[in-house]
Amino acid sequence: MDIHKLNAFVAVVEESNISRAAVRLNMQQPPLTRIIKGLEDELNVQLLKRLPRGVEVTEAGKVLYQEALTILAHAQAIPQRVKNITQGLEGQLNIGFTNSVGLHPFLPALLRSFREAFPAVSIHLEEDGSNSLIDSISNDKNDIVFLRKPAPIGLGLNSLPVLDEPLIVAMPNNHPLAEQPDAIQLVALEPYDFVLYRRLAGQDLFDNIMASCYQAGFSPKIVQEAPRLTSSLNLIAAGIGLSIVPEAIRDFWNKQIVYKSLKAEPPCIAPIYAVYKDNPENVRLQHVLQLLGRQHHEIQSHNNQR
Structure with a gap:
């Protein structure tokens, strides 16, 4: 009509x-x-x-x-x-992340900032393994994903360092190392049983932990693998073994678990990267990248003031 x-x-x-x-x-x-x-x-x-x-x-x-x-x-x-x-003021923004990245407070802080700045843009979140998330960027299913490693070379993808998260050790509160007042040398964990986040579910973090142990001169004795990072805490609390986890995990569980800083050379860290395809026409992605830049600057300023 x-x-x-x-x-x-x-x-x-x-x-x-x-x-x-x-x-x-x-x-x-x-x-x-x-x-x-x-x-x-x-x-x-x-x-x-x-x-x-x-x-x-x-x-x-x-x-x-x-x-x-x-x-x-x-x-x-x-x-x-x-x-x-x-202008990127409406539409949908698709964000992917691995399980361990989703536990870090930077992600909800980023989402909150984006929602406040662009309330009419809907946000779709997807948690998956790193390989699937890389594919989702290549296939334009996601606009940006957050991983524990940069994108593979040769795919035409950009990798932006977001932050370096320290790795710490989580152990049962009756563990022989639990009473040690200072940070624990990574090599001191060699004699003990390990509980690790299953590689199939968290390949990047698993490989990062294994590489740190190899550099310290030993191969961890893994007695149990957990399907999710948070579920490994149940096994640790039950006394099955200790684990190396991202620092942010300590905010999720402290019952019957003691967390200690790790000392190693090079330092034990689990970096977080933003991976995306360079597309100036994707204005919503450009908004996220601007917010990430501000957030990264704030994190750096905070770290420098410590």
Whole structure:
């Protein structure tokens, strides 16, 4: 149905007079009368009752009037919505992350900042393994993903360092090392049983931990693997063994578990990278990258003040 016809009909209903509606629409009365007559013929129903001094809308006309208001409002909003999409103020942002990254407070802080700055943009979150997340960027399923390693070379993807998270040791509170007051040398963990986050679920973190142990001169004795990083804490609390975990994990469980800093050379860290495909036309991605830049600067300033 023609937008201009609906706009003319709305003017007539609101003015209750064709002459006044014609003045409002800046047109002559005869063409306006023909428009209304054409609408009635098109719908095969009487929309207006002609009165000696004006018109009165019929029941069918009232229904058309309400529908016309909705259609016109939607039509008027279209240019602004298109502009909003172009400026990244609406639409959907797709973010992926591995399980261990999702436990770090930087991610909810980033999401909160983005939501405050761009409230009309919906955010879709996906937790998965690093290989699947890399594929999701290559296939344009996700706009940005957060991993414990940079993207493989040769895929045309960008890797932005976000932060370096220290690795710490988590152990049962009755462990022989639990009473040690200072940070624990990584090599001192060699004699003890390890509980680790399963490599299939957290390949990057698993490989990082194993590399740190190899550099310290030993291969950890793994007696149990857990399907998720947080579930490994149950096994540690039960006394199955100790584990090396990202520092942020200590905020999730401290019952029957003692956390200690680790000393090693090079330092034991679990970096976090933002991986994305360079696309200047993806304005929502550019907004995220700007927020990440500010967040990274704040983290660096905080670390420098320590």
